[in-house]
Amino acid sequence: MYMCFSNLYILLISIIIYFDKFCKILFYKSIYLNN
Incomplete structure (x- = not known):
């Protein structure tokens, strides 16, 4: 669960x-x- 959330967060960033x-x-x- 945490790993999945972490990957999603990295993708978002x-x-x-x-x-x-x-x-x-x-x-x-x-x-x-x-110009």
Whole structure:
């Protein structure tokens, strides 16, 4: 039970980190396009 919850938590964190990086890339691209 704990192991399953732990894996789920790690998966959630990795998704959040990946999404954060993706958003930053889009943000920087939009800045470069505007300039």
